[in-house]
Amino acid sequence: MGGEALLELDRVTVFYGRVRALQEVSLQVWPGEVVALLGSNGAGKSTALRLVSGLVAPAAGRVRFRERDLVGLGPASIVRLGIAHCPEGRKVFPEMTVRENLEMGAYTRRGSLEADLERVWALFPVLRQRQHQLAGSLSGGEQQMLAIGRALMARPALLLLDEPSMGLAPAVVQEVARAIRSLNASGTTVLLVEQNVHVALRIAHRGYVLENGRVVVSGTAEELSRDDRVRRAYLGA
Amino acid sequence: MPGAWVGLALLGALVAPVLLRSPSHQNLLVLTAINVILVASLDMLIGLSGLVSLGHAAFWGIGAYTSALLVMRAGVPFLVALPAAGLAAAAAGLVIGYPSLRLRGHYFVLVTFIFGIIVTLLLTSWVELTRGPMGLPGIPFATLPWVGGTEVVLNTFQDKVRYYYLVLVVALLTLWVRSRIMGSRMGRALVAVREDEDLGQTLGVDTHRYKMGVFVLSTAQAGLAGSLYAHYSTFLAPETFDYVASFDLFVMNLVGGAGTPLGPVVGPVLLTAVRDALRSTHPVLGAVLFGVFLILSIQFLPRGVVGVWDHLRGRRRW
Numbered sequence: 001m002g003g004e005a006l007l008e009l010d011r012v013t014v015f016y017g018r019v020r021a022l023q024e025v026s027l028q029v030w031p032g033e034v035v036a037l038l039g040s041n042g043a044g045k046s047t048a049l050r051l052v053s054g055l056v057a058p059a060a061g062r063v064r065f066r067e068r069d070l071v072g073l074g075p076a077s078i079v080r081l082g083i084a085h086c087p088e089g090r091k092v093f094p095e096m097t098v099r100e101n102l103e104m105g106a107y108t109r110r111g112s113l114e115a116d117l118e119r120v121w122a123l124f125p126v127l128r129q130r131q132h133q134l135a136g137s138l139s140g141g142e143q144q145m146l147a148i149g150r151a152l153m154a155r156p157a158l159l160l161l162d163e164p165s166m167g168l169a170p171a172v173v174q175e176v177a178r179a180i181r182s183l184n185a186s187g188t189t190v191l192l193v194e195q196n197v198h199v200a201l202r203i204a205h206r207g208y209v210l211e212n213g214r215v216v217v218s219g220t221a222e223e224l225s226r227d228d229r230v231r232r233a234y235l236g237a
Numbered sequence: 238m239p240g241a242w243v244g245l246a247l248l249g250a251l252v253a254p255v256l257l258r259s260p261s262h263q264n265l266l267v268l269t270a271i272n273v274i275l276v277a278s279l280d281m282l283i284g285l286s287g288l289v290s291l292g293h294a295a296f297w298g299i300g301a302y303t304s305a306l307l308v309m310r311a312g313v314p315f316l317v318a319l320p321a322a323g324l325a326a327a328a329a330g331l332v333i334g335y336p337s338l339r340l341r342g343h344y345f346v347l348v349t350f351i352f353g354i355i356v357t358l359l360l361t362s363w364v365e366l367t368r369g370p371m372g373l374p375g376i377p378f379a380t381l382p383w384v385g386g387t388e389v390v391l392n393t394f395q396d397k398v399r400y401y402y403l404v405l406v407v408a409l410l411t412l413w414v415r416s417r418i419m420g421s422r423m424g425r426a427l428v429a430v431r432e433d434e435d436l437g438q439t440l441g442v443d444t445h446r447y448k449m450g451v452f453v454l455s456t457a458q459a460g461l462a463g464s465l466y467a468h469y470s471t472f473l474a475p476e477t478f479d480y481v482a483s484f485d486l487f488v489m490n491l492v493g494g495a496g497t498p499l500g501p502v503v504g505p506v507l508l509t510a511v512r513d514a515l516r517s518t519h520p521v522l523g524a525v526l527f528g529v530f531l532i533l534s535i536q537f538l539p540r541g542v543v544g545v546w547d548h549l550r551g552r553r554r555w
Contacts, residue, residue, distance in 0.1 A: 055435075076442065076443045079441030084440075087439055092436075093428070093429060093432040095428070096432070105440055107425075107429075150440070
């Protein structure tokens with residue numbers, strides 16, 4: 001692929017205390033792509049997302065977004081640059097309504113939110129019906145939709161999605177997967193962390209497999225689903 | 238917001254000194270209004286932002302001693318000492334808040350609690366300045382400069398009504414500021430801090446900045462309450478502002494209803510009145526009953542008296 005990468009990690013190392021969570025990880029996300037980060041628990045997938053959104057700082061290496069260095073910017077500035085992070089565990093503000101949760105997603109910018117709300121309603125019609133309910137009263141699947149919708153309210157160029165299918169019923173997983181493809185088709189680039197490799201490889205164009213904080217395999221979704229190591233470890237083949 | 242109830246409460250506050258004419262009742266009115274300032278400012282931390290401070294009375298004390306000493310030692314007029322008391326408490330809030338608001342949960346509670354103990358120790362041991370445990374007597378009554386050149390004394394031991402209205406104005410301003418903040422962008426950010434601070438940060442909310450802002454504002458208001466108290470009671474002692482006092486304010490906040498529109502009014506009114514009634518009828522049994530009342534209300538009314546009312550009406554807190 002030509003042109004410039006939207007997001008580039010260049011030999012990044014991250015420590016949590018004395019534990020090395022990421023070790024010399026390099027990866028690129030091109031505009032328009034869905035890229036999956038795969039791997040087991042503790043492989044460093046979520047750390048990579050927290051690194052990009054400024055919640056953890058690297059000990060070494062560079063993080064660039066549109067050729068601009070992100071290290072040291074802080075989460076608020078990074079959201080303003082066009083990166084939205086949808087954290088794992090379908091986190092919502094339980095005592096705010098659905099609509100207020102969505103408005104919080106647009107916290108870093110001012111002006112009318114109507115068009116953005118319409119976009120979220122179109123993607124997840126159930127949220128429009130529930131807009132005045134408290135987010136804590138939603139089902140798990142609806143909370144996940146709300147969390148994704150809230151991230152979209154920031155009008156991100158790059159959406160960081162952490163485990164969107166975790167703990168959801170299969171039918172709901174399908175709906176979330178459909179929504180991710182649809183928002184990608186309308187121009188949002190996605191960096192996706194998933195433990196459900198079947199789902200991830202169906203949505204993603206490319207993927208990286210992390211083990212113990214290192215990239216061990218990378219390639220297109222098709223290459224990964226044929227890779228012996230991936231098949232043995234994650235696809236149960 | 239239940240507008241009719243706010244109107245009724247306001248009317249009650251305005252006519253109260255006319256209906257309650259005995260000095261002891263009017264004394265309770267002034268003290269209740271001072272407690273409303275303290276609890277309303279504390280509620281911006283506890284109810285709105287989920288920041289539990291167990292050192293609020295220390296900021297109250299810093300304001301009280303600042304104001305009293307400025308008037309007594311430096312001859313500063315009351316109208317200058319009042320804002321100075323707010324500034325002194327806010328400065329302390331800034332110094333304590335900047336590092337401690339980076340801490341989460343129990344750690345912040347501990348820092349405020351320990352700060353309260355340090356302030357009490359300072360007030361007790363800095364005898365040259367504060368007269369320590371002997372207390373600071375002879376603080377002048379509050380005065381206002383008058384156009385004719387003579388000063389107007391706002392309160393005496395016999396006449397508390399004018400002073401009550403002054404305190405009421407400050408209390409209403411405090412409540413107004415609180416309700417304005419709750420409906421604002423800053424208020425939304427602080428609710429995010431209360432509900433899930435990490436998530437708020439993820440969405441780009443500069444949580445530390447807003448926590449600092451609300452903490453400094455809240456401590457400034459506690460300082461104003463301190464000045465109003467100093468020139469009312471005319472005597473200050475360190476134990477008035479110790480950790481028991483901080484805990485009292487915390488309890489008034491919880492019993493009234495943290496985060497509810499009228500909670501900071503209901504809590505002080507109820508507890509000041511109930512405690513006084515119990516104390517004057519049967520001191521020992523009264524103290525025991527008061528303790529039982531507190532335990533029951535914290536056990537069964539997680540959102541206070543106002544919370545029960547809202548629950549019955551199907552409302553949620555802000």
